[in-house]
Amino acid sequence: MKLHDSIGPNPRAVRIAIAEKGMSIPTAQIDIMKGNNRTPGYMAINPSGSTPALELDSGQCVAEITAIIEYLEEIHPTPAIIGTTPEERAETRMWTRRIDLYILEPMANGFRASEGRPMFESRMTLVTPPAAAELKAIAQEKLLWLDGLMQGRQWICGDRFTMADILLLAFVEFGASVGQPMPAAATWLPEWHKRAAARPSAAA
Incomplete structure (x- = not known):
C-alpha cells in the first residue's frame, strides 16, 4: 500500500x-x-x-x-477505532456523519471561500465571502451543539476513542489555525481536546 x-x-x-x-x-x-x-x-x-x-x-x-x-x-481490526460490535460501529458512524456534515463541511468550505480563496478559486466553485462567514458561523453553532451533548463523556462515543474523535481533532486544530477557534462558551470541548491532543497519535 x-x-x-x-x-x-x-x-x-x-x-x-x-x-x-x-x-x-x-x-x-x-x-x-x-x-x-x-x-x-x-x-x-x-x-x-x-x-x-x-x-x-x-x-x-x-x-x-x-x-x-x-x-x-x-x-487491521485491533485496536478498534470504529467498533467491535454492530452497535459500537453504528454509534461511531452516526457521530462521524454528524460531525462531518454539521462541523467539518461548513468549516472547510468557509475557509476555502475566505482565507483559502487565493488557493481554491481557480480549482472549484466557491461561495461568496458573506456566505463564507455564515458557513463559519454554522460550524461554531454546531460545535456548541456537540459540546452540550457530550457533557460527562470522555470521548464522543463514551469511553471509546474512535474515528469520530479523530476527525474532530484534525479539524478543530485546523480551524484554530485559520481563524475558526473553538467557541469561547464551550466547556467540554477544551477538556476533550487536551485528552485527544495528548495521545501519541496526535503527533502524526
Whole structure:
C-alpha cells in the first residue's frame, strides 16, 4: 500500500488513524499548494483530485477519509477505532456523519471561500465571502451543539476513542489555525481536546 499524503486536516486524520492502529504505510507527498493533486498523473490515481488517497497493492485507489479509515479497520481490526460490535460501529458512524456534515463541511468550505480563496478559486466553485462567514458561523453553532451533548463523556462515543474523535481533532486544530477557534462558551470541548491532543497519535 501507499498513502498519497499532503498538508491539511484530511490527510492528518488518516495519519492519526494509522498511528492509532500501530501501522506503518509508505507515503508519497503531494504538494497541493502547487496544485500537484490536479495533475493528470494524480487524477489518474484519484479522479476527485483530493488528498489523501490510499493506493492498494492491487492498484485500486481508496479515497475519502472515512472510507480509508473504514478500510484500515477491516484489514487491521485491533485496536478498534470504529467498533467491535454492530452497535459500537453504528454509534461511531452516526457521530462521524454528524460531525462531518454539521462541523467539518461548513468549516472547510468557509475557509476555502475566505482565507483559502487565493488557493481554491481557480480549482472549484466557491461561495461568496458573506456566505463564507455564515458557513463559519454554522460550524461554531454546531460545535456548541456537540459540546452540550457530550457533557460527562470522555470521548464522543463514551469511553471509546474512535474515528469520530479523530476527525474532530484534525479539524478543530485546523480551524484554530485559520481563524475558526473553538467557541469561547464551550466547556467540554477544551477538556476533550487536551485528552485527544495528548495521545501519541496526535503527533502524526
